[in-house]
Amino acid sequence: xxxxxxxxxxxxxxxxxxxxxxxxxxxxxxxxxxxxxxxxxxxxxxxxxxxxxxxxxxxxxxxxxxxxxxxxxxxxxxxxxxxxxxxxxxxxxxxxxxxxxxxxxxxxxxxxxxxxxxxxxxxxxxxxxxxxxxxxxxxxxxxxxxxxxxxxxxxxxxxxxxxxxxxxxxxxxxxxxxxxxxxxxxxxxxxxxxxxxxxxxxxxxxxxxxxxxxxxxxxx
Numbered sequence: 158x159x160x161x162x163x164x165x166x167x168x169x170x171x172x173x174x175x176x177x178x179x180x181x182x183x184x185x186x187x188x189x190x191x192x193x194x195x196x197x198x199x200x201x202x203x204x205x206x207x208x209x210x211x212x213x214x215x216x217x218x219x220x221x222x223x224x225x226x227x228x229x230x231x232x233x234x235x236x237x238x239x240x241x242x243x244x245x246x247x248x249x250x251x252x253x254x255x256x257x258x259x260x261x262x263x264x265x266x267x268x269x270x271x272x273x274x275x276x277x278x279x280x281x282x283x284x285x286x287x288x289x290x291x292x293x294x295x296x297x298x299x300x301x302x303x304x305x306x307x308x309x310x311x312x313x314x315x316x317x318x319x320x321x322x323x324x325x326x327x328x329x330x331x332x333x334x335x336x337x338x339x340x341x342x343x344x345x346x347x348x349x350x351x352x353x354x355x356x357x358x359x360x361x362x363x364x365x366x367x368x369x370x371x372x373x374x375x376x377x
Contacts, residue, residue, distance in 0.1 A: 162203045166245035170200055170253045201265060204254065207246055208268040211239060215275060225283035226334050232276045233302060233333075234326035240310045241322050248314055251307070273299050280337065289337040298333065305329060328360040 160181040164173040175196050179186040193199040215235060222231045240247050250265065260266050277299055283289035309325060312318040331353060 158199070158203050158206060161199050162207075162246075165200060165203060165249055170196075170249060175199070200249070200253065201263065204246070204250060204265050205268060207243070208265070208272065211235075211272070219275075225279065225286070225288050226330065228279045229276070229283075229334060230326055230330040232279060233306070233330050234322055236276075236303070236306055237310070237320075237322035237325050240306065240314065241320065244314050244316075251314070273303055276302060283337070288339060289334075290339050292337060298337070302329065302333060324360060331356075 161173070161178045164178055164181070173196070175189055176186045178199070179189045182189075189199070193202065215232070218235070219228065219231060222228050250269075254260055254263070254265055257263075277295050280289060280295060280298055284291050306325070306329065309329075310320055313320055335353060
C-alpha cells in the first residue's frame with residue numbers, strides 16, 4: 158500500500174501498474190492479488206488509510222481547541238492544509254474516485270461523509286449553545302465550506318498558483334461564522350460585523366488573484 162500510494166501520487170492511477178507496484182514492494186504480482194482484488198481495490202484501500210490518518214489527527218488536535226469560532230476555523234484550516242500538503246492524494250479522490258458511478262456505494266464515500274460531519278457537528282454545537290442561528294440548512298453550510306475550499310484550491314491542485322491555508326481559513330471562517338452568528342443588538346455591533354465581512358471578502362479576492370500566479374516547480 159505504501160508503494161502503491163507513492164506510485165499513484167507520482168504517476169496517477171491510469172499510468173501505475175500492479176506489476177511495478179509489486180516489484181517495488183519486493184513481491185511477485187500474484188502476491189498482490191492475494192490481498193487486493195484489483196488495482197481499483199488497492200486504490201480504495203490506499204485512500205481509506207489516508208482518511209484514517211486525517212481522522213486520527215483531527216480528534217487528537219481538536220480536543221485542545223475551545224470556542225465555536227476557533228473550532229470551526231481549526232477544521233477549515235485542517236482541510237485546507239490537507240489539500241495544500243497532499244495535492245496528489247486529493248487529486249486521486251476528486252478526479253479518479255468521485256466521478257465513478259460506484260462512488261456513492263463505496264467506503265470512501267462513507268468516509269467523506271464522516272469527514273464533513275465533524276465540521277457540521279461544530280456548527281450544531283454553536284446552534285445548541287445559542288451562539289449561532291439555524292438560518293440555513295446545514296447541507297448548505299457544508300456545501301459552502303467544502304465546495305468553497307475546493308473551488309478556491311482548484312488551480313493549486315492542478316499544479317498552478319499557490320494559496321495560504323492560514324489566510325484562507327481565517328477568511329472562510331469569518332464568512333461562515335458571521336453568516337450564522339446570532340444577530341447583534343446594537344447598530345455599532347452591526348457596523349463592526351459588516352466591516353469584518355467586507356475585510357474577509359477582500360482577503361478572499363486577493364487570495365484568488367494570487368493563486369493564479371504559477372508556483373515554482375509546479376507540475377503541469
